[in-house]
Amino acid sequence: MKKNMPPDELARDGRFVRVNMVERISDPRNGRGPTGGRVGARLTPDRPGAPDAARALMHGIFVGEIQALEGAGRTCWDFEVGAGSDDVPFQLKLDMARQCWDEARHCEISVKLSEWMGTEIGEFAESTFLFEAACNPDPVLRLTGVNRALEGLAIDVFNTMKEFGNVVGDPVLEFCEDWMLADEVTHVKMGSDWLRRLTVDDPERRKRALEFQRIVDKLFSGGGFRGDDEDSPVHLARRFREMAGFTVDEIDEISDLARQARAEARARTAGATAGAAAEAG
Amino acid sequence: MADPKKPRAPFAPWDRRELPGTFTVEDTAKRVGHYKWVEMRLFEALGGWVATVPELDVKMRLGTHCYKHAWHSELWHKRLPELREMNPDRLTRPPNEAMEEFFKVLTEPEDQGQTIEKLVGVYRVLIPRKIAAYTYHLNNTSTITDAPTIRSLKLALNDEFDDWRDGEMLIQALIETDEEVERAAAHQTRLEKIMLRAGGVAGPGSLGSVPETMTEEVPV
Numbered sequence: 001m002k003k004n005m006p007p008d009e010l011a012r013d014g015r016f017v018r019v020n021m022v023e024r025i026s027d028p029r030n031g032r033g034p035t036g037g038r039v040g041a042r043l044t045p046d047r048p049g050a051p052d053a054a055r056a057l058m059h060g061i062f063v064g065e066i067q068a069l070e071g072a073g074r075t076c077w078d079f080e081v082g083a084g085s086d087d088v089p090f091q092l093k094l095d096m097a098r099q100c101w102d103e104a105r106h107c108e109i110s111v112k113l114s115e116w117m118g119t120e121i122g123e124f125a126e127s128t129f130l131f132e133a134a135c136n137p138d139p140v141l142r143l144t145g146v147n148r149a150l151e152g153l154a155i156d157v158f159n160t161m162k163e164f165g166n167v168v169g170d171p172v173l174e175f176c177e178d179w180m181l182a183d184e185v186t187h188v189k190m191g192s193d194w195l196r197r198l199t200v201d202d203p204e205r206r207k208r209a210l211e212f213q214r215i216v217d218k219l220f221s222g223g224g225f226r227g228d229d230e231d232s233p234v235h236l237a238r239r240f241r242e243m244a245g246f247t248v249d250e251i252d253e254i255s256d257l258a259r260q261a262r263a264e265a266r267a268r269t270a271g272a273t274a275g276a277a278a279e280a281g
Numbered sequence: 282m283a284d285p286k287k288p289r290a291p292f293a294p295w296d297r298r299e300l301p302g303t304f305t306v307e308d309t310a311k312r313v314g315h316y317k318w319v320e321m322r323l324f325e326a327l328g329g330w331v332a333t334v335p336e337l338d339v340k341m342r343l344g345t346h347c348y349k350h351a352w353h354s355e356l357w358h359k360r361l362p363e364l365r366e367m368n369p370d371r372l373t374r375p376p377n378e379a380m381e382e383f384f385k386v387l388t389e390p391e392d393q394g395q396t397i398e399k400l401v402g403v404y405r406v407l408i409p410r411k412i413a414a415y416t417y418h419l420n421n422t423s424t425i426t427d428a429p430t431i432r433s434l435k436l437a438l439n440d441e442f443d444d445w446r447d448g449e450m451l452i453q454a455l456i457e458t459d460e461e462v463e464r465a466a467a468h469q470t471r472l473e474k475i476m477l478r479a480g481g482v483a484g485p486g487s488l489g490s491v492p493e494t495m496t497e498e499v500p501v
Contacts (some may be wrong), residue, residue, distance in 0.1 A: 001329050001391045011335040011393040069344045070332035076347060077329025081321075090358065090501075097324050097351030100331065104344030111337075131332075 003078045004137060007128035010070060015122030016063075021129045021219075042231050043160060045168045053233075054164060055117050059124040061157060062110040068154075069103035071134025071146055072096045072173065079139050085205075088139045089198075095190045099147075104185045111174050133216050139199050144209040147191020149216035152241060152254070154184040155224050159237035181237075183242045192245030217254050224262025228255040297440035302423025303489070309430060312418060314372025315380075315483045318356035321373070322384045323407065324350035329388070334396045339451055346447070349440045356433040363429065376484025383407075390468075397455055398468045404448025405465070406472040407482075412441050414487040421489060464467045 012018070043053060075096040077089040111121065130150055136142040158181040165173030199206035221227060226234040236258070241251050292298070304312070329408055361369040362476050373428040377383045387407065390398040419434045481487020 001326070001333070001388045005332055009332075011333050011340075013335045013337065066337075066340070069340070073328035073330070073331035073344060074346060076325050076351070093321075093325070094351050094355055097328060097348045099346035100328055100344040104341045107337075107341050107344075 001077070004135065005074060005173050007135060010067070010128060011109070012126075015120075017122055017125040019127055021226040022201070023127070041152075042235075043164050043233050045164075046155045051117075052114075054161075055114070055119045056124050057157070057161065057233075058110060058114050058117055059119050061154075061161070062107065062114050062121075062129050064125040064150075065103050065106040065110050067128065067131040067134070068146070068150070069100055069107060071131055071142075072099040072103055074134060075139070075146075076100065082263060085138075088138065092139070092143075092194055093196070096255045099187055101178060101189070102187065106180050106183065109180060113173060113176055127218070136212065138205075139194065140205055141212045142211045143191050143194050143198075144213045147187050148195065148246075149169065149213045149220065151184050151187040152217070152244070152246070153220045153226060153234075155181060155188060155244065156234050157242045158184060160234045161241060181189070185240050188241070188246070190245035197246060214253075214257065218257045218261050221254075221258035221261040224258060224265060225257030227233045227262060229259070229262070299364035300423060300425050302427055303421040304418070304423075304427070306364055308368045309422070309427060310361060310372055312414075312483045313357045313360050313364060313430065314366070314369075314374060315376045316414075317354050317369070318362070318375050319380070319407075319411065319482045320350045320354035320357060323403070324348070324354060325489050326384070328333045330399050333391055333393060334399065335393050336396055336455070339396055339400070339455075340452060342447055346444050349444060353433075353437045353440065356437065358429060358434060368481045371474070376482075377479055379475055379479035380482070380484070381470065381481055386472060386475060397452065397461055397465050400448055400452045400455070401465045402469050403446060404411050404452060405469050407443045407474060408441055408483050410476055410487070412438065412445065412488065415441065417488045418483075 043057070044050065047053070073096075075088075075108045076093055079086065079093070081087060081090045081093065114121070121209060132140060133145040133150055136145055162174050162177035165171070165175075165177055195206065195209055199209065224232055226232060226236065228236050236251060236255055238248075238251055242248070325346050327343045327350065331343045331347070333356075335342065358369050358373075361372060366372050387402040390402070415434050415438050419431060419438070422430060424431065429488055452465065456465060
């Protein structure tokens with residue numbers, strides 16, 4: 001079995017449909033426009049299309065958990081135990097194996113919740129964007145991108161879904177999301193701890209890792225999908241992020257990145273609208 | 282109420298533990314080092330395969346089993362310094378070249394259509410061999426002096442039996458044709474031959490040597 005598996009080789013059965021990130025975001029059931037800009041608002045029961053948006057989000061969580069499982073598994077396989085820059089400590093591999101188990105449970109939970117919400121596997125498309133962050137050949141960058149950026153996003157998403165479960169009176173949803181949230185805080189803390197330990201004598205590597213995290217964070221803030229603003233569909237879960245090792249400054253920075261991503265998405269939407277109007281005229 | 286001054290035997294009548302055992306401290310450390318090496322190679326392989334299997338139930342099981350074997354490797358890793366091996370990496374090694382070859386062949390299947398081969402290697406060859414070696418160790422070590430190893434063996438064996446059953450049931454559910462039966466058998470045979478040369482997960486003596494008395498006729 002080779003090391004460093006490319007994302008297009010991820011194994012799926014015939015129900016799954018793979019698309020790119022733009023196509024996935026453009027699915028009208030997400031409550032987003034064709035350019036990825038939000039046309040809906042915060043995920044609340046009274047929002048137009050809320051059931052479809054919630055089902056789309058839950059299916060997205062499910063495929064995200066599959067890719068998180070695959071990413072953690074590949075980290076167990078791709079790196080040797082050692083002290084070299086391409087190697088990882090034994091304990092890091094154990095943490096990744098533990099994460100495999102956690103993500104496997106999250107797959108089980110989210111597929112059952114999806115079914116509970118009336119969704120079939122493959123009803124929404126999958127992009128491999130999450131796994132792509134788990135392909136970085138530098139273990140420190142991989143851990144930072146996956147465990148701090150993506151698992152950090154998972155904290156925000158699960159907290160949002162937990163609140164949604166509470167608002168709509170779905171105790172099963174609220175209960176399950178709370179359990180998954182606990183695991184995600186652990187995973188982010190693992191990422192924060194390993195980043196600090198592996199770069200204690202290498203500030204340059206730490207800088208590169210944090211830059212990679214910023215890129216991933218910005219991409220996953222996708223047009224204001226996640227942020228601090230009241231109408232952001234997914235809210236930054238500040239308290240849980242602090243528990244996971246983020247400083248207030250770091251959370252503020254993610255909030256700024258999200259705002260920036262949202263402004264850029266709005267500019268793109270405005271440009272597309274103006275272009276369409278000019279063509280029509 | 283019992284008289285607190287009344288002398289009692291240090292071992293209760295039902296406690297039949299004994300001092301003698303088959304393994305010295307050095308023997309035990311060596312075996313434990315092989316166990317750790319095997320558990321590490323196994324959890325790495327299971328983790329790597331997760332992304333290569335399209336079957337959802339298998340994918341999720343492999344992710345779960347990956348952690349169990351990682352945890353076993355941690356148990357053995359922590360046991361080594363207690364057995365006077367202060368550099369656990371020194372003894373974290375395969376028992377011989379045949380065992381290295383075994384893992385090379387075990388992890389050869391990569392294609393999405395080779396789930397049967399992946400599972401057969403682990404659940405029909407390796408895990409039964411681990412159960413055998415762990416059970417032999419459990420039944421032959423000193424029940425008093427080596428109690429910490431016994432505890433770890435029991436914890437690991439509990440997982441191994443559960444995972445063996447999981448894996449075997451997955452294999453039975455996946456095999457649907459004569460051709461798949463033959464594929465499974467061919468891969469199992471190939472791996473068994475290498476394992477035979479290796480002598481088991483701890484090398485020759487994984488199951489001890491056959492005592493001469495076993496060859497004598499025993500009156501019933």
